[in-house]
Amino acid sequence: MNQLSKNRSWIDAMKGFTIIAAISLVAGTATSVQASVDFADERIEWVVPFKEGGGSDTWARFFAPLISENLPGQPPVVVKNIPGGGSTKGANYFDRRAEPTGLEILGTSGSTQFPYLLGDRRVKYDYKNWTPVLASPTGGVFYVSPELGIKSAEDLVKLRGESIKYASQGATSLDLVPLLALEILDIDVHAIFGMKGRGAGRLAFERGEVNVDYQTTSAYLQKVLPLVEEGKAVPIMSWGVLDDNGDLKRDPTFPDLPHFAEVYEMIHGSKPEGTAFKVWKAFFVAGFAAQKGIFLPNNTDPEVIEAWAKAVEDTVASQDFKNKAKAVLGSYPQAVQAKASKAFKVALDMDESDRAWVRDWLSTRYHVRF
Amino acid sequence: MIDAFLAALATATTGTHLLYLVGGVGLGLAIGIFPGLGGIAGLSLLLPFLYGMEPTTALAMLIGLVAVIPTSDTFTSVLMGIPGSSGSQATVLDGFPMAKRGEAARALAAAFSSSLFGGIFGALVLTGFVLVARPVILAFGSAELFMLTLLGLSMVGVLAGNSLLKGLGACGIGLLLGSVGGAPATGEYRMTFGNFYLMDGLPLVVVGLGIFALPEIIDLLRQNRAISEASELGKGWLTGVSDLIKHKWLALRCAVLGCVVGALPGLGGSVVDWISYGHAVQTTKDKEHFGNGDVRGVIAPESSNNAKEGGALIPTLLFGIPGSGSMAVFLGGMILIGIEPGPSMVTTNLDITYTIVWSLALANLVGAGACLMLSKWVARITTIPYALMAPFMITIICFAAYQATRDLNDLVALVGIGTLGVLMKRFDWPRPAFLIGFVLASGMETYLYQAVQFDGWQFLTKPGVLIIGTLTLISIFFAARHTSDNSKSKATENDRAQDTESRPKRATNLRPQTLFATAIFLTFAYGLYDALQQSFLGSVFTASVCAVMLVISGAVLFKLASGRIDDPVNHDKEVVEEYVSNQGIASLFHYLYWIIGLVISCYLFGFLISVTGFFVTFLLVKARTSLVRTAMLTSSIVVFMASLSHIMVLDLPNGLLQSAIALPWPLG
Incomplete structure (x- = not known):
């Protein structure tokens, strides 16, 4: 046993050594970081403000062991679920309690970003205090029932005046993105709330209780695509993805589907503009293009941040990650380092007039009380 | 297949x-x-x-x-x-x-x-x-x-x-x-x-x-x-x-x-x-x-x-x-x-x-x-x-x-x-x-x-x-x-x-029951009041429930208040099981106060300290165990709770004490 663990630590040391050697070859400065930050004999707690088993929990648990291998000292990374208040509770906890040691990190999702953007009174956290080291994107596809008789986005105008029903979790949930999208396209949608999740919404669609729906990429591929093949669902558009300039472009997973800005142009005959579209885009980024993120707390030492950023970067670059990620995360490029910061900057910098506009829209259109 | x-x-x-x-x-x-x-x-x-x-x-x-x-x-x-x-x-x-x-x-x-x-x-x-x-x-x-x-x-x-x-x-x-x-x-x-x-x-x-x-x-x-007093199990x-x-x-x-x-x-x-x-x-x-x-x-x-x-x-x-x-x-x-x-x-x-x-x-x-x-x-x-x-x-x-x-x-x-x-x-x-x-x-x-x-x-x-x-x-x-x-x-x-x-035996003093029924009645009244502050879709369910329940709990209250001892609504376990007349039995709320005390203590000192205190006092005062046994039982629960919280990656409830000063794990 003793001999075995000795061998093991020797191998680990060799592994660490090889990594250090490799890094020093590639980037000369990285060695000093590796030397000064060491998490050996520590345990990293990853605060996830959601219940066990949900999408964000699965995402974090997928990443945890992979990141662990790439952190200096290979500390175990454990997930600490603090659900409640639509994820505001766990985020508040992190903002209040986390020590800037690099031993506590936060995983957020669109559900954490949205209340922050909307100025929910339960939000006591400020994203500006935290440093992102990873932004995980996803996409979304909007599809309709064949009974509506439309084949593609060009026909969307025909839906004006039809009875369009959408099963939703709530107007301030991720569903804000499809609801606002339809509003911008001047399609009157009747939203039925109280769904327990996107899965329940899809079930309502399959039962014919509603006639439009959207799903995020992985759910779409697994559960809606078979319906499309059977002729029970018609895909209309994707939300798109952000390019390096922060503009919308087609989602590489769905190259045949127009993205929302294209559809806007088809319907309105001009490039997207105006407050409504600006707000939609902010929420799209916060809910999809940078849906999930890993954050380090306020006042974290730059060296610790660098060590984390490096570990996350190495993780997403590793072959192991690439082999496994597609099934769990879809095939979107994970944003690290400066890209992660930029993605969240775009997502979370909303000016006051836009915030006031969306709050006003939610109160008048969906009777949301803030 | x-x-x-x-x-x-x-x-x-x-x-x-x-x-x-x-x-x-x-x-x-x-x-x-x-x-x-x-x-x-x-x-x-x-x-x-x-x-x-x-x-x-x-x-x-x-x-x-x-x-x-x-x-x-x-x-x-x-x-x-x-x-x-x-x-x-x-x-x-x-x-x-x-x-x-x-x-x-x-x-x-x-x-x-x-x-x-x-x-x-x-x-x-x-x-x-x-x-x-x-x-x-x-x-x-x-x-x-x-x-x-x-x-x-x-x-x-x-x-x-x-x-x-x-x-x-x-x-x-x-x-x-x-x-x-x-x-x-x-x-x-x-x-x-x-x-x-x-x-x-x-x-x-x-x-x-x-x-x-x-x-x-x-x-x-x-x-x-x-729990069971039977000798053969x-x-x-x-x-x-x-x-x-x-x-x-x-x-x-x-x-x-x-x-x-x-x-x-x-x-x-x-x-x-x-x-x-x-x-x-x-x-x-x-x-x-x-x-x-x-x-x-x-x-x-x-x-x-x-x-x-x-x-x-x-x-x-x-x-x-x-x-x-x-x-x-x-x-x-x-x-x-x-x-x-x-x-x-x-x-x-x-x-x-x-x-x-x-x-x-x-x-x-x-x-x-x-x-x-x-x-x-x-x-x-x-x-x-x-x-x-x-x-x-x-x-x-x-x-x-x-x-x-x-x-x-x-x-x-x-x-x-x-x-x-x-x-x-x-x-x-x-x-x-x-x-x-x-x-x-x-x-x-x-x-x-x-x-x-x-x-x-x-x-x-x-x-x-x-x-x-x-x-x-x-x-x-x-x-x-x-x-x-x-x-x-x-x-x-x-x-x-x-x-x-x-x-x-049936209770003849209906006052405690009447008080409880009044509290229930008032709760429904409050529920109705609260519902009326909301929009139609947000209130219609609770308002209907409360309206019906006001009638039902009102009927119970009326029967009790008018002293119908033989009506099936009359039931007071304290009387039926003859607790009231038995001197050896603690009052209804006695042990509830113990538990409330534990929760208040959690607010002040956090869970682990409170549980320790609760164990020691309860075992010494109520169970009358020896000091050694008390110490053994208490330390076993503390070790158990601390290790469970570590394995499950879970903070035990913290109190005001923990937010005032930093304590070492597992106390803080």
Whole structure:
């Protein structure tokens, strides 16, 4: 046993050594970081403000062991679920309690970003205090029932005046993105709330209780695509993805589907503009293009941040990650380092007039009380 | 299909698969014995280890754990009157009285063999049904689910006990408390007093523990005895098994119920046990013993709650929609090991589905078998003096309640609901009816609103709705027959009693009951007031419930206030059981104050310090154990709690002390 663990630590040391050697070859400065930050004999707690088993929990648990291998000292990374208040509770906890040691990190999702953007009174956290080291994107596809008789986005105008029903979790949930999208396209949608999740919404669609729906990429591929093949669902558009300039472009997973800005142009005959579209885009980024993120707390030492950023970067670059990620995360490029910061900057910098506009829209259109 | 089925059998019976399956079962047993921890805690303990495991092996562990929880949670339900999980709440009603009578082994044996039967039955049904389930599940829309909640609610009739008015009233309190928090249609916050904790609604675990477990603990402490005073416990082990054989048709019907309700996404597993318990009461002729330790009251919920897991796997596998909390974690586990549920589970991945089915059957066999073996020994726990057990029980219940949302307010809610439970127990407002209302409230409101939005009121003419509606009427008919039977037999009993001058004691001072009924009445009045502040869609459900309940609780109040001593609404346990005249029995609130003290202390000094203090004082003052023994028991609970919180990556509740100064782990 003793001999075995000795061998093991020797191998680990060799592994660490090889990594250090490799890094020093590639980037000369990285060695000093590796030397000064060491998490050996520590345990990293990853605060996830959601219940066990949900999408964000699965995402974090997928990443945890992979990141662990790439952190200096290979500390175990454990997930600490603090659900409640639509994820505001766990985020508040992190903002209040986390020590800037690099031993506590936060995983957020669109559900954490949205209340922050909307100025929910339960939000006591400020994203500006935290440093992102990873932004995980996803996409979304909007599809309709064949009974509506439309084949593609060009026909969307025909839906004006039809009875369009959408099963939703709530107007301030991720569903804000499809609801606002339809509003911008001047399609009157009747939203039925109280769904327990996107899965329940899809079930309502399959039962014919509603006639439009959207799903995020992985759910779409697994559960809606078979319906499309059977002729029970018609895909209309994707939300798109952000390019390096922060503009919308087609989602590489769905190259045949127009993205929302294209559809806007088809319907309105001009490039997207105006407050409504600006707000939609902010929420799209916060809910999809940078849906999930890993954050380090306020006042974290730059060296610790660098060590984390490096570990996350190495993780997403590793072959192991690439082999496994597609099934769990879809095939979107994970944003690290400066890209992660930029993605969240775009997502979370909303000016006051836009915030006031969306709050006003939610109160008048969906009777949301803030 | 046959190929996949046999190939799956070969996979499921390989050595490694079996080994991991048994490992999962072992963990499930260990976790399930603690009330309130259940499947979610167990699965999240397991999730970190799934990484890198071979998918079918990992599945074996997951299934082993999920399958055994509804079996092992029976231990606390029967032995201590603490519902082990939301699936075994109904088991408490008859299982615990049996344990008190010294028939713990018989109750456990009946429960475990029913669990085994239900579990295997569930797996069998899953085998065939999974292939055709898709259209069946799609046939149950919001309208049909709403009707099912009504069917569930009709069980209140048979669970109402002596006074139907009080049964309905109790159910109404449940409905009202169940709608605290965000309204499904509008997201408006109802009855939250601006409190963030209440905005998410009261957690079922906390309500279940508060309403059942705390009153039982307090009652046993007041009587200051062991749970069972019978000297012989070993007997009855085989009786329990033969009880199941005797009532095989009941078990079969309840297993079917379990499968059906479990398979419907959205209704959730927490009503299954109540529906089958109600069914057992409705369909038996001699009902007097229900609630006082009738073995059928154990067989019914236990055979259904294991069958439920087989049913619940169907929407999880086919649609990726988990029917319960533990299914949600199971789903997360599947995705982690690279299996994305969906329609492919019955086509290209059918072999995986059948591996799951076989594993489920095997896990039930192993799990129930192990529990059955253990039951004879574990039953002895009921002979330990309760003053020694109580601090452990209270600590574990607090810990379990804290699991619900990991908030100190969970403990406050526990004590609040516990107080309500103590009073409801004393004045015989039936707590099962309360719990049914609580469990069904949010589903009822949501599905009604959605059904009306989807189809308009024409939803009432859908064939499925009509069928379930008819079933509901039949159920109410049986319930009505049951109550009239009951009052008839009561009447004859009373006649006889009058002859022999041994009429049961009745309270003559109705003042305490009147006060309680007034409080209930005012609660409904407040609920109505609160509803009127909201928009129409956010208020219509609670306002209607409160309006009806004001009439019902008003009627109870009127009867009590006008001093009708012979009316069935009059019941005061303190008088009936002659507690008031007995000097040796502590006052009703005595032990509640102890628990309140513990919670206040948690606010000030955090959980671990408070529990230490509570243990030491309680053991020295109440149990009068020696200093050495006190120290031993206290340190064992502290070590246990600290290591559990470390393994589960969970902070124990912190108090003001911890926010003022930084303390080292585990104190801070």
